[in-house]
Each structure stands twice: as C-alpha cells, then as structure tokens.
Amino acid sequence: MRKRQQNSESRSIVLAQITCDYELKRSNARHTLALSVSKQGLVVHAPWSLPLTQIEQFMLDKSTWIWAKLQAQTSRAASVWSWYDGMPLRYLGTEIRLNVSAHYREITLIDGILHVPELSVAKIMRWYQRAAMAVFQQRLAVFATQLTRLPVLRLTNARTRWGSCTSAGVVRLHWRLVQASVSEIDYVLAHELAHLTYMNHSPQFWRRVAELYPVYQQPHRYLREQGHVYHQMVAELSVTDDF
Numbered sequence: 001m002r003k004r005q006q007n008s009e010s011r012s013i014v015l016a017q018i019t020c021d022y023e024l025k026r027s028n029a030r031h032t033l034a035l036s037v038s039k040q041g042l043v044v045h046a047p048w049s050l051p052l053t054q055i056e057q058f059m060l061d062k063s064t065w066i067w068a069k070l071q072a073q074t075s076r077a078a079s080v081w082s083w084y085d086g087m088p089l090r091y092l093g094t095e096i097r098l099n100v101s102a103h104y105r106e107i108t109l110i111d112g113i114l115h116v117p118e119l120s121v122a123k124i125m126r127w128y129q130r131a132a133m134a135v136f137q138q139r140l141a142v143f144a145t146q147l148t149r150l151p152v153l154r155l156t157n158a159r160t161r162w163g164s165c166t167s168a169g170v171v172r173l174h175w176r177l178v179q180a181s182v183s184e185i186d187y188v189l190a191h192e193l194a195h196l197t198y199m200n201h202s203p204q205f206w207r208r209v210a211e212l213y214p215v216y217q218q219p220h221r222y223l224r225e226q227g228h229v230y231h232q233m234v235a236e237l238s239v240t241d242d243f
Helices: 052-061 063-079 121-146 175-179 182-194 203-212 217-231
Strands: 006-015 018-027 034-038 041-047 088-091 094-100 108-110 113-116 152-156 163-165 170-174
Touching (some): 006 217, 018 063, 041 217, 088 175, 121 152, 170 175
Parallel strands (some): 094 113, 152 170
Antiparallel strands (some): 006 018, 088 094
16 A cells, blocks of 8 residues: 655645746645635645646646635635624734723723724724734834835735735835734745845745745744634725824
C-alpha cells in the first residue's frame, strides 16, 4: 500500500488584478483539482505532484467563481450581525464593550468601553474609520526610516483584500483592520510597503517584507486563518479620507 503523503502551505495569487490568499493542500490520494471556500477563506486541493503553474492556471480560469464565493461568504457572515447596548466589539486586537449613554456627547473610548450617545451604526463606523487612519499613520511612522519614500496613505472598504499599493505610491488599508492586533496591522502595512519596490509577489518581494518586518509570518498566518471575523461588522458605508 502506498504511503499517504499530504501537506499544506499558505500562498497568494493575483486574480483579476487583486491579490487573493489561499491555502494549497496537496495529497497523493487526490487525482483532480478542487476548490472550496469557507469562513476561513479559499482552499485549493491538488494532486501531490501537479505543477504549481497548472494549479494557478486552473485558479485563473475559475477567478470569477472564486471571487463570487468569497464575497458571498463575507455577506453571509455580515447578515447575522446585530447591534445592542453592551455588545462586544474589537479594537487593536482586544475586546471592547459598547455603552450607549446620553452622558457622552461624542463617541469616546475609555478603558475598553466605547461610549456612544446613541446607537447609531453609521456614527460608530465613522469613529472606526477615523481611529483606523490615526493608527495606520502611527504605524507607518515606525517604518519610515526603512523607506526611501513615504507613500500616501488612504483607507479602503474593499471586501477582498486588506490593502493595496499603486505604482504612484498610494497605499490603501482596509479600515476594518483596526480591529486586528498591531502585529497584524504591521504585517499588512509591511506587505504593501514592499510593493513600493516590487509590484509582484516574487521571492525578492517576500525578502523585502522580511526586511521591513522580520516577524511577519505569524501575524500573516493568523490573519489568513482568523481575519474573516473582522468582516462580520455590518457597515455599508463609503470611505472618506477627510479626517
């Protein structure tokens, strides 16, 4: 009997000009390619010896299906969200509590309690966006000495990626990422800053990520596995940069 061989690795691919992270699972017991999407993200199941080029071509051919399923998964998670006084929220990797109180004229975070004068989802989301921009700017300052040029920082509400970088030097980070830990934020920021030098995901690109943030691998892995929870907060809002 042939010995069972299988392994799993985290990878990324550009589908429709958007970077898509996925888990590649190989097995010598499998003879065909298959895709699956869950709240943990995209998984590609492949035969043990199938070349990566064939796997990625298969993914490119199925890119429309992949993005449709990923977006549907995000919408499904958001549809069960409900808002109430005392509910738990996330901020910088910790749990905070929502407190609706007329004693506060504006939204204020004090000792893990987010005090709001009224239960206005739109106003809470705007607070998150302002907080995200402030945090991201602080973290960018930490990387500044390693950069030959500073990017223009913007927020994004894209459902399929945490950040992006243009050849013109504009870095966009998803405002929902402010719910994550500082290490996760730093990984995403380092990832996008590396694109200022390499507009691809070549070995040179990942070496640049490691130069900027040597301990990126663990937060990268955690964000891939648990990052879907940051999309559960319902907010169909436009993102502005007027902060």
